[in-house]
Amino acid sequence: MTTVLITGPTRGLGRAATLALAGRADLILVGRSGKALTAVADEARARGSRVHEVGCDLSHLADVRAAASTVRDLLDSGAAGPLHALIANAGAMSADTRRASADGYELTFAVNYLAHAQLIGDLLGSLTAPARIVLLGSNTYSANFWRRLLHVPEADWRDPVEIARPAAGTEHPGTAASGVAYSNAKLAILYYAHELQRHTGPGIGVAVFEPGWMPGTALGRDAPPALQAIMRGLGRLPGVSTPKRSGPALASVALDEKWAGLRDGAFVLKDKVVQTQPVAHDRARERRLWEATAELLAARS
Numbered sequence: 001m002t003t004v005l006i007t008g009p010t011r012g013l014g015r016a017a018t019l020a021l022a023g024r025a026d027l028i029l030v031g032r033s034g035k036a037l038t039a040v041a042d043e044a045r046a047r048g049s050r051v052h053e054v055g056c057d058l059s060h061l062a063d064v065r066a067a068a069s070t071v072r073d074l075l076d077s078g079a080a081g082p083l084h085a086l087i088a089n090a091g092a093m094s095a096d097t098r099r100a101s102a103d104g105y106e107l108t109f110a111v112n113y114l115a116h117a118q119l120i121g122d123l124l125g126s127l128t129a130p131a132r133i134v135l136l137g138s139n140t141y142s143a144n145f146w147r148r149l150l151h152v153p154e155a156d157w158r159d160p161v162e163i164a165r166p167a168a169g170t171e172h173p174g175t176a177a178s179g180v181a182y183s184n185a186k187l188a189i190l191y192y193a194h195e196l197q198r199h200t201g202p203g204i205g206v207a208v209f210e211p212g213w214m215p216g217t218a219l220g221r222d223a224p225p226a227l228q229a230i231m232r233g234l235g236r237l238p239g240v241s242t243p244k245r246s247g248p249a250l251a252s253v254a255l256d257e258k259w260a261g262l263r264d265g266a267f268v269l270k271d272k273v274v275q276t277q278p279v280a281h282d283r284a285r286e287r288r289l290w291e292a293t294a295e296l297l298a299a300r301s
């Protein structure tokens with residue numbers, strides 16, 4: 001059976017996608033060690049997959065490198081079958097942009113983007129063609145009428161080294177700053193996906209998946225409790241996206257023949273390829289992000 005690696009399988013979208021993949025692929029689950037990781041692994045095994053649990057805190061680059069090395073050992077020894085898809089799903093939205101990862105980088109940027117750039121870089125040579133890399137994007141990178149109405153900030157791009165720097169000062173930077181950090185991390189993922197495709201062989205396709213707005217997940221668990229309660233309520237409204245609906249769509253992008261031709265960071269909104277906004281395509285920013293990412297990762301190696 002083909003093997004799929006997914007980060008963030010313990011809850012929300014990642015858990016739903018993992019269970020949709022179960023029985024169709026062997027799985028390498030990369031997530032924080034603990035009961036939730038074991039539970040989803042057991043559930044996937046019960047559905048017929050061979051499952052490898054790889055404990056990893058993505059806010060710690062040394063952990064990410066160790067996880068990549070464990071995955072390489074699994075593949076090289078034949079304990080895991082050929083790796084045909086990697087889903088970089090894990091995500092976080094830190095409420096305070098002064099918070100830093102173990103490596104001193106702004107936490108949202110570190111978990112959503114830098115950790116996955118490290119993991120993918122370390123595993124690129126271990127994928128077996130034809131292979132797919134699916135990154136998790138979010139439409140919040142660019143404003144529209146509804147997001148303005150709901151005060152969801154769009155990206156405010158700066159040099160990546162600056163974006164990676166936690167905010168300074170004793171005053172809380174506020175929820176808008178947290179939203180901008182999240183949107184910047186998701187814009188970085190789009191730029192990275194475009195550039196990554198230029199660095200991979202022809203047998204590897206890079207795509208970005210947008211699950212739709214899923215206000216009921218734990219992504220905003222760091223937000224003020226009142227806001228979290230509102231989000232949970234919105235998550236129950238008919239029509240909004242949920243992990244239950246979008247998880248199988250993410251699994252499909254990683255496995256189904258229908259999506260085999262995805263390349264160049266094609267942006268899949270649930271089950272349709274959509275055009276991204278002009279701001280998402282910028283060769284100079286993409287090149288600079290690639291170079292800055294190498295510097296940021298090397299500085300903590």
Ligand SMILES: NC(=O)c1ccc[n+]([C@@H]2O[C@H](COP(=O)([O-])OP(=O)(O)OC[C@H]3O[C@@H](n4cnc5c(N)ncnc54)[C@H](OP(=O)(O)O)[C@@H]3O)[C@@H](O)[C@H]2O)c1
Pocket residue numbers: 007008009010011012013014031032036056057058059088089090091092111112136137138139210211212213214215217218219220243
């Ligand atoms: N929710 C939305 O509306 C929405 C919209 C567009 C895109 N997305 C993207 O979809 C993806 C999944 O989001 P979700 O809504 O399902 O969020 P979620 O319910 O909070 O799940 C996030 C997953 O990421 C993992 N994670 C977070 N920080 C981690 C760390 N330091 N180390 C290892 N794992 C870590 C979590 O593991 P733990 O269980 O250990 O915390 C969890 O498995 C994210 O990339 C998100 O940005 C979400």
